[in-house]
Amino acid sequence: MTWAVTQALLSHWRRHRLQLATLLIGIALATGLWSAVQAINAEARASYQRASDQLALGRYDELRDPSGPIPLARYVALRRAGWQVAAVLEGSLQVGDRRVQVLGVDMVTYPALPAVTQVEQSDTPPDPADMLTAPGRLLAAPDLAQTLGVRSDFPPILPSDALPSDLILTDIGVAETLLNQPGQISRLIVLPDQPMGIPPLSEIAPDLERINASTRLDTTQLTDSFHLNLTAFGLLSFAVGLFIVHGTVGLAFAQRRGMIRTLRALGVSMRRLVWMITAELTLLALIGGALGLILGFFLAGALLPDVAATLRGLYGAPVDGQMRLQPEWVVAGLAIALAGTLLASGHALHRLSRMPLLSGAGLQAWRGAASGRRATALIGLALIAGGFVTAYAFEGLVAGFAMVAGILTGAALVLPALLSFALSLLQRGARGPVTQWVWADMRAQLPGLSLALMALLLALAANIGVGTMVSSFRLTFTGWLDQRLTSELYVTAADDQQGQQIAQWLDPQVDAVLPIRSIELAHLSGPLFLYGIVDHQSYRQNWPLIASSDEVWDRVLAGEAVLINEQLARRSNLWPGDDLTLKPDQTLTIAGVYSDYGNPTGQAIVSMAQLDRIAPGADTRRFGIRLAPERATEMAQALRDQFDLPRQAVVQQASMKAQSLAIFDKTFVVTSALNILTLGVAGFAILTSLLTLWTQRLPQIAPVWALGLTRAQLARIELLRSVLLAALTAVLALPLGLVLAWALLAVINVQAFGWRLPMYLFPEDWAYLFALTLLAAFIAAALPALRLLCLPPADLLKVFAYER
Amino acid sequence: MNVKALLFGLLFLLPAPMWAQGYAGLGGSADGFDIPKQGYQFQFPRDHGPHPSFRIEWWYLTANLIGEDGRDYGVQWTLFRSALKPTQTDGWQSPQLWMGHAAVTTPDAHYLAERLSRGGIGQAGVTAAPYEAWIDEWHMRGPDPDTLTLTASGEEFHYDLSLTALGPLVFHGDAGYSVKSADGQASHYYSQPFYDVEGVLYLPDGDVAVTGQGWLDREWSSQPLAEDQSGWDWFSLSFDDGDKLMAFRLRGGRGDFTAATWISADGTATPLPDGSASFIPLETARVEGRDVPVTWQVTLPDYDLDVEVTALTPKAWMATRFEYWEGPVKVSGNRSGRGYLEMTGY
């Protein structure tokens, strides 16, 4: 019996191939977009994990000298006092057009690193003598190894895939030569096993600062916000995909009611039918899910390089651009496909299981939905209110996203009521019988289309919101770059001594030489970079202060006060008038807060004299140079020639801005790609809904046709209807999108990145999106309209002749 | 193979197959290392210091101590030097690598620590005069090797000892040329077995003042074990009547190679050739997953010696990067006394 019933059930799909395709595409789209985002997140996280495993990052406390590198003698002194520490020398190196990090560790005392173990356990292990003595060996990821291989002045390279890209791992002795920093150590890691009775650090090395592993801001924390962002997008796409599944399954079930009634009349129990249909849905979910996984895998592969670029650019997080297929990901993808399908079909299945054996075939009630619509709208309003309350009552990124989710879901639920209201107004204002009918008919059609329209609303709002955020951000960022990069040239000397020479040489030739000095301190909120500045109009006039107190510059430059960046201000809730403790005996009043985009860490600015008191003897290797802009190119070259500086040591303002903007633009490539995809899926949802409604349309249309409207007229009206509904939805999506943009700029950004951005409006973008929406709706309605146009009159006539 | 594991491979002259190729030409001086020569004239204090042109070298001090609590204690302090190349340079890239091992053994526990260092930066090294061997905060220091202070610490122990030599240096083998196999592998080897020791051990259960006897071995070479040799059992025994014995057995597939030095109480040393001593394991104990002989019958017919050597505790396993057993022993039989036993390759 089971087989016979199966055959009967499956025969439906043979006859409705398009429906089957729609269902599978819906499941595949939902699974694919969701899985792609999951894969991207997992891959990025795995990359951090690999990097932190590979480099033993964040596992040990560290000793640093705030004023600069630690001399070798200090390391030996610590060792001879019993402190078990291992030396690390870090720096960056320009190789061709790539900037790579060099990590030099004392291979003898540093904890075993996977890359080293891997190389040593390979079939051709290097002779340790080669690793530890000159010229040494460099370990690098295979693609970087290739790039490095062309440099004949480099030590031989050992490729290892246990390393993040853009990193050279080598012995500290090799790194000294490579970075030209002999006898210098960037930091010491404190090994876990320390002997009995070692003297406290304050006795033997008071100038060193111990930084706990836990207080360092790690990549995972920093990038959490980014991933949450992507996850939210993935979830949105998933939801939109499920709208399609819901619609299609609903139709398929409605069409099979007759068959199911017959099967039950023949003695098949409802229980068995429900089980078999569930099994059928499971099978479809798995097939659709598998297709979705293929889609997701390629999508993630296409997007990952940009995500990697973003994460590197924004947070300096090491991410490979390579996708790897993880079995857990496949299982999770299929599970979510199954869960999503069953969730989307649950309602239809439930209704089917409650269907009385002898119920009439009956037409769906057209008007009964009003009370349900009111209830839905009320729930929607409650969700919106809840969203706002959440954001005000709770702190943090999750609360921010909860607010956005509340507002979006709420708005989607309110949408049908709003549309119905708008249509009833239009209907009241309509004069002709046909227009009156069109409005009335659209209202009648709403329940069937509302899910698709909700999907469209969400997609549009997300587009407007995210688009507004990105564009506002870009505008702000560009303006901020102009303010922040005031010097025409930026030069970096090889060392302190050369720095002094450069400053002396430049002084008579340019308007001003502004030294840029910084040290790294540990603050409760994470690392804090402290900068010293000299008095100059460049700062007083241009520095992008977002909050300040009276005579801010005079007080800072007199050494009485400090400026902090917005990230630090928001993270630690410090504002003008509050105190900032830089070192135990150095507390200054905060005089102002400045915006500092694209920087994950805290920053503070004091006068140069103050910096000298806090960290005497910090290097001065970087300078901003003010001079007439037209002399910048010539002066850059003169500097390079005079001091034999490498090209990248002298940077012009223009190219610095260009680079910054390029990184910025890369950052949001993924966001816009997901945006467009979501809109596409919403368009597809409209198509499937219209196809779903198709069979219910004939009883609506046939009487009108019989009364003297041509099929061409009806087809045109059909197109117009879809476009109009999309247009109405788009109009409603605009305010929602702006609310979303506001939430992103004023709530999510603050939580995720530590800065709040002003909001700008971009009506041309909306116009473009509006046109795109109408086009999508037109395309979605084109197929049903075409079908109507070609419909034989006999099919319309059947409506009047037979019970349907 | 880890860099650090490799260091040990070199230090213990084990014929790891991986490195066999590298050693193929070791009979000569193809890779530039000096090899021990028969008839070498020791010069002091120079030879108390390091010999960078030899591949390996050690300063190896063991002491049998008795605490104020009446219990037996053993102390080990070892500094190994291992050269990747027969040269010495300053800075990180010096080919001279150093490793320290320190341990305290009680009748029921064993505490140990290990240190590693590069040779060119001052973190570890040896100077002959004034005499100092150090790695990190560990040191063995004095105006000369006759009067020393010795200190080392680990997570759970620390010791401060002072040592005074009561007898002369003793040269093993042929005036300090100690042959290690039938193929002729050899080392330069002398000892100071006459230290009087006193000091304090700082242990998890509390501080213990101790007194006893110490034995310093100095040995350097460039040659690995013979290919068939898999490890050794090395004894340094001090009998209650003042005589001492250094004896070892190198276990090989082609048969064991043994050698010994009888040191009379006045310091007169008599080298004994291969086959003079016999070593029979009587009892093994399961330590860290290995079966290690902890009771031995050692016989030396030339001196009418037939004794049982028993470990103070089987727990004296050195769970360092390269593992071995090193611990204090008690001697009973037709002579009694105390000493140290080292066993590798188990």
Added chain:
Amino acid sequence: MLLNIDKVQKSYPGGRPVLRDVSLTLDQGQTLALTGESGSGKSTLLNLAAALDSLDGGEITLDGTALSPLDDRGRATLRRQSISLVFQQFNLIPSLTVAQNLSFHARLTGREDTGWTAHLANRLGLSELLPRYPENLSGGQQQRVAIGRAMAAQPKLLLADEPTGNLDETASATVLDLMLSLVADTGAALLLVTHSQDIAARLDRHAHLTGGRIA
């Protein structure tokens, strides 16, 4: 002569002939009942006369206009202007109220006479039901709305296909009475398809279709 059906032929999509050389005429003010077995082609003939479907052969002329040369648009115009239809079911536009349904056809033709429509609503007993939607009406009420809508357009020809086929006896009688009296009052011609001889007997003329021909 209002309606002239001349040697009309029509086949099903499969090619099986439904109507073979059927001829009929109907004059202004005349009522004609068309009966026949199930599948005899009576509904098909009605649909052809209503310009809902196209002919395979022969010609139908309505008020001097030949139907076969007309395209989709021409046929739609003809339906709108000259013909009113009442079907067995689904006559009404579900999304419009009774009032809107009543006036819909008349407004399409541009001949809406609100007084006449109100009169019709009153006469058909629909005055109380005007704000309702079709789904809330009984079958008899729905058919009365359909008749009201048909007559509100002041057609020359009323075509009805089993208008009482879905109704019980009482409702059926009411509906038929109302339709016949309205047709008589307005002078419209009526072509009514039915399988009931009793109903057929109440009309001026009676034609019987069998095997695709008028018997």
